[in-house]
């Protein structure tokens with residue numbers, strides 16, 4: 001996706017620097033960034049708690065983390081059963097992605113000053129990823 005990102009940014013006159021580091025250990029100083037955005041990331045990383053801790057570490061006090069992620073469906077729901085049933089092939093097909101993570105809990109546990117999360121369900125053919133959250137956390 002890097003080529004597409006660079007092309008689109010160039011067309012809009014936006015200066016972009018891509019740093020190819022894993023989210024588990026980002027080479028930026030503590031409290032050195034104003035904002036972090038993640039979309040559909042924490043489903044795929046090996047340790048989402050560690051990545052969110054990195055985000056929290058980098059943000060300046062008052063800095064904002066904005067996120068959109070697909071998550072585990074409510075306990076007892078049909079969608080939850082489907083997620084559990086397909087979890088292994090889902091991981092193989094989608095490069096290590098888990099459709100069973102309670103990422104709202106991970107973000108709440110990360111020590112942000114405040115967290116606001118909307119939980120909702122989209123309608124897509126990728127049923128196991130239809131339970132989603134979006135929100136912001138303030139460092």
Ligand SMILES: C[S@@+](CC[C@H](N)C(=O)[O-])C[C@H]1O[C@@H](n2cnc3c(N)ncnc32)[C@H](O)[C@@H]1O
Nearest residue numbers: 021022023024038039040041044045046051097
């Ligand atoms: C489902 S894709 C989402 C791509 C894009 N963010 C989007 O919203 O379309 C998951 C992404 O997580 C990246 N990824 C996997 N492990 C990672 C890690 N440890 N640190 C940072 N990114 C990682 C993968 O390279 C992949 O691009």
